[in-house]
Each structure stands twice: as C-alpha cells, then as structure tokens.
Amino acid sequence: MSAPVLEIRNIHTFIGQFHILEGVNVSVPQGSITVMLGRNGAGKTTTLKSVMGLTPPSQGAILFEGKPIHGKRPYHIAQLGIGYVPEHRAIFKTLTVRENLELAERQAHDLEKRIDFIFNLFPAMRQFYHYPAGNLSGGQQQMLAIARVLVPENRLLLIDEPSEGLAPVIIEELMAAIQKLAETSTVLLVEQNFRMASRLADRYVILDDGQSRVEGVMPELIKDEQLIQRYLGVA
Ligand SMILES: Nc1ncnc2c1ncn2[C@@H]1O[C@H](COP(=O)(O)OP(=O)(O)O)[C@@H](O)[C@H]1O
Ligand SMILES: [Mg+2]
Structure with missing residues (x-):
C-alpha cells in the first residue's frame, strides 16, 4: 500500500478547558475510503476539525502527503488541497x-x-x-x-455524517456519489450508519472517549461482532 495521504499521530485537542481528544491515531491511505466510527460524543467531529486547524491539537502531529500541517491556519490547510464538508x-x-x-x-x-x-x-x-x-x-x-x-x-475530502436524517433512497444515491469521488480523491468519512459505512469504506477506525481504539480493513470489522457490539452498540 502506498504512503498515507493523511496521517494523524497521537493528537490531543482541548476545547476551552476540556480535554476532548486524548490520543487519536488515524492513517488514510491514498485512494481509499476510510470511515471513522464511534458513538455520539466520541470525538469524530473534533478529529476532523483538528485536521482542518479549527480546533488545533496541542500535542501530536498531522501529516498531509507526508508534510506536517498541524499549527497551520485553517485557510492554509484548505488551500493545500483538503476539502471539508462539516456536519x-x-x-x-x-x-x-x-x-x-x-x-x-x-x-x-x-x-x-x-x-x-x-x-x-x-x-x-x-x-x-x-x-x-x-x-x-x-x-x-x-x-x-x-x-x-x-x-x-x-486531493483529500473530509466528510462528516452525510447521511444524517436522510431517507434510505437518498442515502443510496449519496453512497454511489461518494464511491465515484473516491476514484479521484481520498476520502475520510464520519458515518453513524454502520450499514452504509460497511458497504462503502475500505478501512475503518473506531474512536471511543476521545481516543482511537482500533483500525483496520472493513471486511475484518464486519466479521467481528464483538468489536462492533462493544464500540458501536449495533448488531
Ligand atoms: N465546543 C465545545 N465545548 C465543549 N465540549 C465540546 C465542544 N464541542 C464538542 N465537545 C465535546 O467533545 C466531545 C466530542 O464531540 P464530537 O467531536 O462532536 O463527537 P462526535 O462527532 O464523535 O459525536 C463530546 O463530549 C462533546 O460534548
Ligand atoms: Mg459529530
């Protein structure tokens, strides 16, 4: 597999006095769709905002195409070629x-x-x-x-919960579009809808309580009912 487009290395992020991210690691390989999973409040949105410099990490490193971007201003990070679709x-x-x-x-x-x-x-x-x-x-x-x-x-798209509140037929349409996008860009997706995530993504990372717990390839997660139960609470 080629070098990751995005690498988040052990970041810690505070919002005000609150220590929201306490060690998040994510690796997003070129040309893949990686999905970030985890319960509400796990820190998924804060992770994307940390990449964009909106809630800059106080510790750790974020590399885009091998170069550090943490500490840069949001407009600069966007200009490097990262698109952010917020919630x-x-x-x-x-x-x-x-x-x-x-x-x-x-x-x-x-x-x-x-x-x-x-x-x-x-x-x-x-x-x-x-x-x-x-x-x-x-x-x-x-x-x-x-x-x-x-x-x-x-070259990298960060998309936060695109399916939220949408009807199943629209979700299907969106999935097809995101799949097509992934032919030309790399995608890091936050998705609560496990069915959608499991069909779309090549790789997954699970966040819980402000920390990344496990990452790997999607077919392995689909087989691992215990892991799914433990962190996602879905059958
Ligand atoms: N502006 C904020 N002020 C205080 N706490 C926040 C703020 N934004 C998010 N949080 C807290 O940070 C945690 C992670 O939130 P978030 O990244 O939005 O989680 P997710 O996207 O996984 O649901 C939650 O406990 C949330 O309450
Ligand atoms: Mg969120």
Missing part, C-alpha cells in the same frame, strides 16, 4: 446553487472546469442551478455541501 450541511440557503458553488472557488475558473463533473455526479445541481439552495430537499442540500468541496482541486 449539518453548511450551505447558504438564500443563495442560489450556482452562487454557493461560486463561493467555493479557490482560483478563477475553478467552477467552470468542474461543473460538468458536478452535474454528472449530482444531476439535481443542474436542475436547481439558479434556485435558492433553501428550496432543495435535505438530500439535495447535502449533495450541494459535497459539491462545494469538488469545485477546487482537493
């Missing part, structure tokens, strides 16, 4: 789909170059291009949130 579909509801995508440009003509790819992946974006994003369904808003990180060239 809860952070889009501008009063702006049109097109305007949302334009705001995601990092350089002139980014959108022009990528629009066909985006329309192909998410046909609804073509259909509603000139409509306010607030008019979209929940699933379409999630698609727009993902489409925004496809506008600039990103």
Whole structure:
C-alpha cells in the first residue's frame, strides 16, 4: 500500500478547558475510503476539525502527503488541497446553487472546469442551478455541501455524517456519489450508519472517549461482532 495521504499521530485537542481528544491515531491511505466510527460524543467531529486547524491539537502531529500541517491556519490547510464538508450541511440557503458553488472557488475558473463533473455526479445541481439552495430537499442540500468541496482541486475530502436524517433512497444515491469521488480523491468519512459505512469504506477506525481504539480493513470489522457490539452498540 502506498504512503498515507493523511496521517494523524497521537493528537490531543482541548476545547476551552476540556480535554476532548486524548490520543487519536488515524492513517488514510491514498485512494481509499476510510470511515471513522464511534458513538455520539466520541470525538469524530473534533478529529476532523483538528485536521482542518479549527480546533488545533496541542500535542501530536498531522501529516498531509507526508508534510506536517498541524499549527497551520485553517485557510492554509484548505488551500493545500483538503476539502471539508462539516456536519449539518453548511450551505447558504438564500443563495442560489450556482452562487454557493461560486463561493467555493479557490482560483478563477475553478467552477467552470468542474461543473460538468458536478452535474454528472449530482444531476439535481443542474436542475436547481439558479434556485435558492433553501428550496432543495435535505438530500439535495447535502449533495450541494459535497459539491462545494469538488469545485477546487482537493486531493483529500473530509466528510462528516452525510447521511444524517436522510431517507434510505437518498442515502443510496449519496453512497454511489461518494464511491465515484473516491476514484479521484481520498476520502475520510464520519458515518453513524454502520450499514452504509460497511458497504462503502475500505478501512475503518473506531474512536471511543476521545481516543482511537482500533483500525483496520472493513471486511475484518464486519466479521467481528464483538468489536462492533462493544464500540458501536449495533448488531
Ligand atoms: N465546543 C465545545 N465545548 C465543549 N465540549 C465540546 C465542544 N464541542 C464538542 N465537545 C465535546 O467533545 C466531545 C466530542 O464531540 P464530537 O467531536 O462532536 O463527537 P462526535 O462527532 O464523535 O459525536 C463530546 O463530549 C462533546 O460534548
Ligand atoms: Mg459529530
């Protein structure tokens, strides 16, 4: 396997006085989909925010394509080629789909170059291009949130709980899109829906209580009912 695109080495992160991450290690190989699993409050979102420099770690190291990025400002980390799709579909509801995508440009003509790819992946974006994003369904808003990180060239995508609150048929559509994305970028996904995670991801890492506990390849986790029960509480 080639060198990891992202390597999180034993990070500790505080939010205010609270010691939220107490030793998180994650390795994301090139071209893979790695899923971060764990109960609510385990520290998954904080891990993604730590990578982006939004809640910078106070200890440990984060390497992107072999180079340290911890300690850099969020805009700088993004510019290196990391796209972040936060929880809860952070889009501008009063702006049109097109305007949302334009705001995601990092350089002139980014959108022009990528629009066909985006329309192909998410046909609804073509259909509603000139409509306010607030008019979209929940699933379409999630698609727009993902489409925004496809506008600039990103080699790593961090996607936080894309399936949250969506109907199964929409989740299927999203899964297919994420799978397609993984052909050209590496993906680190947070996903509560174990069924979705297990079908989509090549690798997994389980967080519990602010620490990473186990990581490995997905087929092995699927076989390990005890591990799934212990950390995820699903059958
Ligand atoms: N802004 C904050 N202030 C205080 N505690 C926080 C804050 N954000 C998150 N936490 C706490 O950090 C822990 C990890 O949260 P989070 O990373 O959001 O978990 P997950 O995404 O796995 O559900 C939780 O106990 C949560 O309550
Ligand atoms: Mg979260």
